[in-house]
Amino acid sequence: MMPPDQLAKEPIGEHADPLPYIWFVFKVLRKDPLITLSTTNTSAVHLVEIICRVPELFSAREGLHLLRPTWHFEKTELEPFVASLKAAMAAVPGHSFMYLANYDHEANLVAVSGMAAITANDGLFADETKWFPGTEPIANFTQHTAVYNARFDAVKRHELAAQIEKLLLIYPWSITGETSAEHSQATVLLPKATFANHKMGGGIYELLEHETVNRLYGHANVGLALSAEEGAMRASTEYLLAGLPIVSTRSTGGRDRYYGLAFVRQVSDDPEAVGAAAIELSNARLDRNRIREEFLKISRFERHNFLGSMNRIGKSLLGRDGLFPDFEPFRGSMMRYLHLRSNIEIARESAKEG
Amino acid sequence: MTGTQEALVSTEHSAIWFDARLVSLRPLVTLSSLADDFTGIAELAYALPEIFDTQCGLHIVSNTWTIDKARATSIAEQVARVERILPGHHFLVLASDEEEQFHLTKAGLWTAIGNGSIFIDEKICRIFPPQIPGLGSFDAVYNARLMAYKRHELATAIPRLLLLHGHSFGDEGQRQREHVEKILPNAVSANHHLSPRKYQQVPTTIVPQVLAHAKCGLAFSKIEGVMKASVEYMLCGLPVVSTQSVGARARYYCFPFTSICEDNPEAVAVAVLEVAACQYDRTSIRMEIARVLAFDRHNFLLAVNDCNKKVTGHDRLFGTIAPFLGFKRGLRLAENVLQDLNAQAASLKETV
Numbered sequence: 001m002m003p004p005d006q007l008a009k010e011p012i013g014e015h016a017d018p019l020p021y022i023w024f025v026f027k028v029l030r031k032d033p034l035i036t037l038s039t040t041n042t043s044a045v046h047l048v049e050i051i052c053r054v055p056e057l058f059s060a061r062e063g064l065h066l067l068r069p070t071w072h073f074e075k076t077e078l079e080p081f082v083a084s085l086k087a088a089m090a091a092v093p094g095h096s097f098m099y100l101a102n103y104d105h106e107a108n109l110v111a112v113s114g115m116a117a118i119t120a121n122d123g124l125f126a127d128e129t130k131w132f133p134g135t136e137p138i139a140n141f142t143q144h145t146a147v148y149n150a151r152f153d154a155v156k157r158h159e160l161a162a163q164i165e166k167l168l169l170i171y172p173w174s175i176t177g178e179t180s181a182e183h184s185q186a187t188v189l190l191p192k193a194t195f196a197n198h199k200m201g202g203g204i205y206e207l208l209e210h211e212t213v214n215r216l217y218g219h220a221n222v223g224l225a226l227s228a229e230e231g232a233m234r235a236s237t238e239y240l241l242a243g244l245p246i247v248s249t250r251s252t253g254g255r256d257r258y259y260g261l262a263f264v265r266q267v268s269d270d271p272e273a274v275g276a277a278a279i280e281l282s283n284a285r286l287d288r289n290r291i292r293e294e295f296l297k298i299s300r301f302e303r304h305n306f307l308g309s310m311n312r313i314g315k316s317l318l319g320r321d322g323l324f325p326d327f328e329p330f331r332g333s334m335m336r337y338l339h340l341r342s343n344i345e346i347a348r349e350s351a352k353e354g
Numbered sequence: 355m356t357g358t359q360e361a362l363v364s365t366e367h368s369a370i371w372f373d374a375r376l377v378s379l380r381p382l383v384t385l386s387s388l389a390d391d392f393t394g395i396a397e398l399a400y401a402l403p404e405i406f407d408t409q410c411g412l413h414i415v416s417n418t419w420t421i422d423k424a425r426a427t428s429i430a431e432q433v434a435r436v437e438r439i440l441p442g443h444h445f446l447v448l449a450s451d452e453e454e455q456f457h458l459t460k461a462g463l464w465t466a467i468g469n470g471s472i473f474i475d476e477k478i479c480r481i482f483p484p485q486i487p488g489l490g491s492f493d494a495v496y497n498a499r500l501m502a503y504k505r506h507e508l509a510t511a512i513p514r515l516l517l518l519h520g521h522s523f524g525d526e527g528q529r530q531r532e533h534v535e536k537i538l539p540n541a542v543s544a545n546h547h548l549s550p551r552k553y554q555q556v557p558t559t560i561v562p563q564v565l566a567h568a569k570c571g572l573a574f575s576k577i578e579g580v581m582k583a584s585v586e587y588m589l590c591g592l593p594v595v596s597t598q599s600v601g602a603r604a605r606y607y608c609f610p611f612t613s614i615c616e617d618n619p620e621a622v623a624v625a626v627l628e629v630a631a632c633q634y635d636r637t638s639i640r641m642e643i644a645r646v647l648a649f650d651r652h653n654f655l656l657a658v659n660d661c662n663k664k665v666t667g668h669d670r671l672f673g674t675i676a677p678f679l680g681f682k683r684g685l686r687l688a689e690n691v692l693q694d695l696n697a698q699a700a701s702l703k704e705t706v
Contacts (some may be wrong), residue, residue: 103660104455104466104656104657105656105660107459107465108661114457117459117460118455119455120452128507257656258631259652260652260653298645301646301649302606306452308605309456312453316423318538
């Protein structure tokens, strides 16, 4: 096991948290044999931070650690990622690592690191019990042509929604900590839009629970996905489960895995094209339950193949049959991005369990 | 035939059966099958320099048998051999499912999920009414070569059984034919019905008409490739009864009308009766399988375009599955493949 002091980060300033400021998904899918799921960025395998701080969880001779991306690898120099992966592998000798890529070519890009990879898009992990149409309307919210659920960040290209008259915006906390400033800029860029988080908070930013976000989806006829590059974009899957057709630009990151469906339009990078497609799909008044059902049929197919392959791969790596009888351990597992401190607590609790 | 072509067909590889096609001339993109892990691209390049004499190319190869760790390693060695001979050319090895993708990426190969069933032409494989005179109706049909690994013995408890069989290879073919006739004396051979005097392979266009005479399709091998007949059954509206298998035909067994049963004749017969009793709507079966095939095709094209852009610089080269449809409908000898590639090159030049 690699000693923690080799991995621990220096605190920044007198009152700084001694732990690195990392938010990621970490889940123990099962204990015996140990199988975990966690997210990485393109330069670091965050799991290593857990391994070095909760070694008792990883003490078994064998284990399998599934890693997932939060951003695509198309422009990545892999050296830092490979170094981080090697550190993780060295910390748990005998354990296996496998990458769950959002699309086939991403699996090829990551596999250059020497780690096997399979395609398992973010969309198949979405929890269909949390996102659905037919919710009760929210008071004082009118119907909108389109909704865009995206943090205020240049990569999200909110400016491409400028031609949509009735636009509903949902926006998580800013990752730079400048939510208020970014909101002010967005109100200049999109003065007619409804800013849901501020409206729900009576003028002050309010972080919305998924139940509220799902109800807000009911107040729009179309979902937007406007970044040129990112990861798989979870909101894109949420739109589909909530029964919204999608207008998207061409993108890198894997959200287009589900864009072969009839109710998705991929348009060029200009506000007129986005606006026209949004109007077209909005006016079509497509059956939300049918959109959801079409996506669920694909999702069931994806899960069938993911589970089958996971069980066969798991058997070849860990020698155990039927590791996952059903999809339950994976459902919704990509929703919980937590600070390293919380993930350490989860790991410690899991280690204590029998 | 040119001298170089003669060189190819006179090599030890000339007797192998495979399929290869040009899906794009410039940029050069080929699609070919692996035969015993052998990829004939270097040999084709030697024989057809006017096609392959370009600085880069993408060569998509499709397996005919399941890929495990050992095969992935063997394929990687083959690919490395050819990439040394043809610098600037790259391979994309198709995986039938994510497990094969795991082994292939682990071996350092570029791969994409491309189950061979996505190349079946649904315009040919479609629902027909039973219309072949004198053929009658059957509880089940088994479209499989008469080879031991197809385990025809699992069909012995099915009262009314229809058989369709492609060419058998070698001495085993003859022995197995006699064995199947012995263990399934009451089964009807569609090949014999359509061509009583001499064995003939049933043409691809006629197969769906034969399938129309049965209530379900069978799939019994324990290990093989993807078994395209399995998806053909569904495109023709038949439910499927299968045993557990390795080789990725189970990729498409996520529907109520796909029944997986135990490896014994009684369990098979019960499953056949059960799916027949459900009276599944043939059009619905076809629509369900078509939906997931369309999904797999969409992502196959994305993956091929991604790789092609890296290799040749051309963005979004393929917008539809059309150039790939019908691949591996039949395997051919090297000599015939060479002739076809030349014809395709001429045709693609005209298109350009």
